[in-house]
Amino acid sequence: xxxxxxxxxxxxxxxxxxxxxxxxxxxxxxxxxxxxxxxxxxxxxxxxxxxxxxxxxxxxxxxxxxxxxxxxxxxxxxxxxxxxxxxxxxxxxxxxxxxxxxxxxxxxxxxxxxxxxxxxxxxxxxxxxxxxxxxxxxxxxxxxxxxxxxxxxxxxxxxxxxxxxxxxxxxxxxxxxxxxxxxxxxxxxxxxxxxxxxxxxxxxxxxxxxxxxxxxxxxxxxxxxxxxxxxxxxxxxxxxxxxxxxxxxxxxxxxxxxxxxxxxxxxxxxxx
Numbered sequence: 001x002x003x004x005x006x007x008x009x010x011x012x013x014x015x016x017x018x019x020x021x022x023x024x025x026x027x028x029x030x031x032x033x034x035x036x037x038x039x040x041x042x043x044x045x046x047x048x049x050x051x052x053x054x055x056x057x058x059x060x061x062x063x064x065x066x067x068x069x070x071x072x073x074x075x076x077x078x079x080x081x082x083x084x085x086x087x088x089x090x091x092x093x094x095x096x097x098x099x100x101x102x103x104x105x106x107x108x109x110x111x112x113x114x115x116x117x118x119x120x121x122x123x124x125x126x127x128x129x130x131x132x133x134x135x136x137x138x139x140x141x142x143x144x145x146x147x148x149x150x151x152x153x154x155x156x157x158x159x160x161x162x163x164x165x166x167x168x169x170x171x172x173x174x175x176x177x178x179x180x181x182x183x184x185x186x187x188x189x190x191x192x193x194x195x196x197x198x199x200x201x202x203x204x205x206x207x208x209x210x211x212x213x214x215x216x217x218x219x220x221x222x223x224x225x226x227x228x229x230x231x232x233x234x235x236x237x238x239x240x241x242x243x244x245x246x247x248x249x250x251x252x253x254x255x256x257x258x259x260x261x262x263x264x265x266x267x268x269x270x271x272x
Contacts, residue, residue: 001036003208007114008059008107010207012036013168015161016046017138023048024159024168025207026071027063029114034066050136052145053126054170054207055153056080058107065122072134073126074147076155082125089121101179150192151176151185151268160199167201171208173221175264183267186231193225223249227261236269238262 001012009032013024027033040047053061053073061081064071073081084102087093094108103111115121133146144160152174159168172192175182196204197218204217212220226248227241234240242262246254254262 001039002210005208008110008208009114010059010171011168011205011209013205014040014045014048015138015141015143015164017141019139020049020136021046022136022138022143023051023067023069025054025060025170026051026067028059028110029063030066031114033063052134052136052143052157052159053077054159054168054172055156056084057153057171058103058111060170060207062121062123064124064126070127071124072128072130072136072145074155074157075129075131076147077157078126078129080155081123084123085125087123089115089119104177107177146195148172148192148195149188150174151183151188158195160201165200165202166211167196167199167204169196169204169206171206173206174208176268181267182264183271184228184261184264185268185271186228186265188268189228189265190225190232193221193228223258224261227258227265231265231269236266238266241265 003010007028009028010025012027015022015024027036037047048067048069050069051067051071053071056077089111094111097103098105098108111119130145131147133144136143136145140163142162144162145157146160147155147157150156150172152171156170156172158170158172160166173189175184202214203211204214205211227245230241230244234244242254245258245262246252
């Protein structure tokens, strides 16, 4: 199911084997999860026997309470979700979470839109916890879940479906969004790109974008990879970074998304 940006609903995916179906991420609310269940039923697909969480962020986990199948998560994901159980998600509670840096004001606004004024949020802990990596055999279809970390969330994991050659990246390649300004570590970003490119994947799926072929993914990330490499050399020298990127891309002016990316990398470089 494709993402919906109005309330920050990420991609949900069901991977079906001969014996079991694995759900990737739980949805950002019971309503989001219900839509996916309905779509699976409409297509005649087996409902999930288990689910895996790519990381703890609310938009990927708050639908967990409405799934009956056991949930699998990295140990760091489990720790954060446990700390969020039983909290007040009303206005006062949301404001406290924003002030503490646990979530951003943008996330708080999306939660308001997704849940409305009643805002009954139930955070659930996963049933099965792993460290490092995990392999799940669904029957003729094998899924590898690997903890990769990154700026966006230290617990980020990717999910690779071997037989289909599909790599689900979650939000691993995204910037840090909580606890301060949005930022990227150039070295960390390049490390994650290297991990992604090592997979023998025909399709790459980021949780808030559309699926891309290997070629499309490489072409889409090429300017960002160059930007990260430039920052690795010139650090927080913004003027030099912009000049080098313009020269590489043969552009008089950088497009808006890359200019925003420059600011993310500058924020990350200042923390070195």
